[in-house]
Amino acid sequence: MTDNGRLVLAGAPIGRVDDASPRLRQALESADVIAAEDTRRLRRLAGELGAEIGGRVVSYYDGNEAGRAAELLQVLREGGTVLVVTDAGMPGVSDPGYRLTSLAVEAGITVTSLPGPSAVTTALAVSGLPSDRFCFEGFPPRKPGERGRRLAALAAEERTMVFFEAPHRLQAALAAMAEAFGADRRAAVCRELTKTYEEVRRGGLGELAEWAAGGVKGEITVVVAGRAHEDRPPAIEDLVAEVARREETGVPRKQAIVDVAKSAGIPKRDLYDAVHRS
Helix, strand or coil: CCCCCEEEEECECCCCHHHCCHHHHHHHHHCCEEEECCHHHHHHHHHHHCCCCCCEEEECCCCCHHHHHHHHHHHHHCCCEEEEECCCECCCCCCCCHHHHHHHHHCCCEEEEECCCCHHHHHHHHHCCCCCCEEEEECCCCCHHHHHHHHHHCCCCCCEEEEEECHHHHHHHHHHHHHHHCCCCEEEEEECCCCCCCEEEEEEHHHHHHHHCCCCCCCEEEEECCCCHHHCCCCHHHHHHHHHHHHHCCCCHHHHHHHHHHHHCCCHHHHHHHHHHC
């Protein structure tokens, strides 16, 4: 091992193996330890790249990430090179990698990246939606209530949003987005990017939710347009005044807050707090 440890975060192909960086083959052969999300897929990737793994291979996935990170940090402290490879894309982007990176940075260990394909930027590029400013939201919450609240909090977001989603939850997620952002909000569902059956389906969220009801397979990335500038919600003071106006007509305060918040596309808790501060 060398005198100075080094953590390398390697981007793996999201589909076609020939999209792999030439440097990935070299890194697979030279690393002291390779931390792989799936060791079988790693060895298959190495075989397809013609790489002979020279170091030790350990599993590094969601279930053991916290415990394994301490072990890998010790390798780094002793001067070893640790290569982190997930099943596809960049480690740390909705995949294992963040915990070890954070520990290595705190320990003053060199952290570098071996760039590679990313489903986030690939989907953004082919979506046809504005890409000058965007945000990555990862996987929406699985539970309907939590998902609804999270999406409601994003209703006023003006940047293009990128989400990951499992195929069996896609229809429910798109329907929830249609409710939170509007059925006509432009979006793109990108399926199996760079693979044989790549498909990009574009349209309004309501239309896409109907399409997904028929069942969708494969790796999914969803890109959603941000809220148009002219559709920005009214000032909170105006919404508080609207709640008061509805109360005067006999609508209970709680119901008025719910209705006004929903129509404005803001979390009802924000409006509730503003009403009770006024």
